[in-house]
Amino acid sequence: MFELQDAFARKFQYLRLSVTDVCNFKCTYCLPDGYRPDGRKSFLTLDEIRRLTRAFAAMGTSKVRITGGEPSLRKDFTDIIETVAATPGIRKVAMTTNGYRMAKQVADWRRAGLTAINVSVDSLDPRMFHQITGQNRFHEVMAGIDAAFDAGFEQVKVNAVLMRGLNDGDLDRFLAWIRDNPIQLRFIELMQTGDMDELFNRHHVRGALIKEQLLKSGWQQKLRAHNDGPAEVFWHPDYAGEVGLIMPYAKDFCASCNRLRVSSLGKLHLCLFGDHGVDLRDLLAEEGQQAALQQRLREALADKKATHFLHQGHTGMTPHLPPSAAEHSPLDCFYRTALA
Incomplete structure (x- = not known):
């Protein structure tokens, strides 16, 4: 029985589950000063993840x-993947990663039940990759993508946050890369969040402009499957x-919303740009709480809004950069957690 539905008849078949907020990269648009722990955190345990996933699966x-x-x-x-994949009703288990461990471990992840993988590659120029991510690991990440295909993945999705003056000139290079490779490039529009007005104004590239270029070059838009993410996907016969293209400023971006988010500390977030989360962790500590957990999910969904308020300049709990000036968001890396 499908129960995860809001007041606007949107159905939520897709859970984005963060398992840590720790990251070893220093991406310009997310953590330019690197990860800074704000105290000793206790992330969701394997048992809590099992109970949480079981409750969501039972509701559709x-x-x-x-x-x-x-x-x-x-x-x-790897145990987390195996636990999620073993949950009755869960048919697809994906991950989003910066890719630095893929070359050594992606085959193990595949055997554990991983069915889809997204890798962040913000530039195909190793020097620009280093500048954007703060890590000189371009060749390791690319080797990881090759290892994913060797492990049996038929397609790998590659995420890039396009930024004017940095990697926007990589578009032709990216397109040449996928001419003969079954890679879905996913260009994510830079968002104006928190205190990053200067970064946004300097580097924002409108996704609509990229879409216009693609359509003029013979690319055609695909229909979206019911459990796909927010990307508008294009194909070309050659x-x-x-x-x-992930364009949060596009008209009706929220109309097809089908995803809910749970942070690494066990809070449900109805929207990336919401003002608060709903704590679920007290109902994950032990068995026998599934009915209460499902009821809390129903009650929370009743408050989900029709749309975000990005166009009005409201960004909710998304990170306020630089992290040295504010606490890291409980939504963790918002580009990887919430969009890709």
Whole structure:
């Protein structure tokens, strides 16, 4: 029985589950000063993840994306994949990663039940990759993508946050890369969040402009499946790969919302740009709380708004950069956790 539905008849088959907020990269648009712990945190345990996933699956969720921070930093990450994949009703288990551990571990993740993988690659120029991410690991990440195909993944999704003056000139290079490779490039529009007005004004690239270029070049838009994320996906008969555009400022971006988010500390977030989370952790500590947990999910969904308020300048709890000036968001890395 499908129960995860809001007042606007949107159904939520897709859970984005963060398992840590720790990250070893220093991306310009997320953590330019690097990860700074704000105290000793206790992230969701394996048992709590099992109970949470079981409750969501019983209410109609069929897809779980495991995110962070960088999820593979958890020592029990392979066990997490196996636990989620073993949940009755869960048919797709995805992850989003910065890719630095893929070359060594992606085959193990595949065997544990991982069915889809997204990798952040913000530039195909190793020097620009280093400048954006703060890590000189371009070749390791690219080797990880090759290892994913070797492990049996038929497609790998690659995320890039496009920024004017930095990597916007990589578009042709990215397209040449996917001509013969089954990679779905996903260009994420830079968002104006918190105190990053200067960064946004300097580097924002409108996703609509990229869409216009693609359509003029013969790319065609695909229909969205019921449990797909927010990307508008385009295909071309001359290319093995695809292009996805994630444009949070686009008209009706929220109309097809089908995803809920749970942070690494066990809070439900109805929207990336919401003002608060709903604590679930007290109902995850022991068995026998599934009915109460499901009831709390129903009550929370009754308050989900029709849309975000980005156009009015309201960004809710998303990070306020730089992190040295504010506490890191409980939504963890918002580009990887919430969009990709």
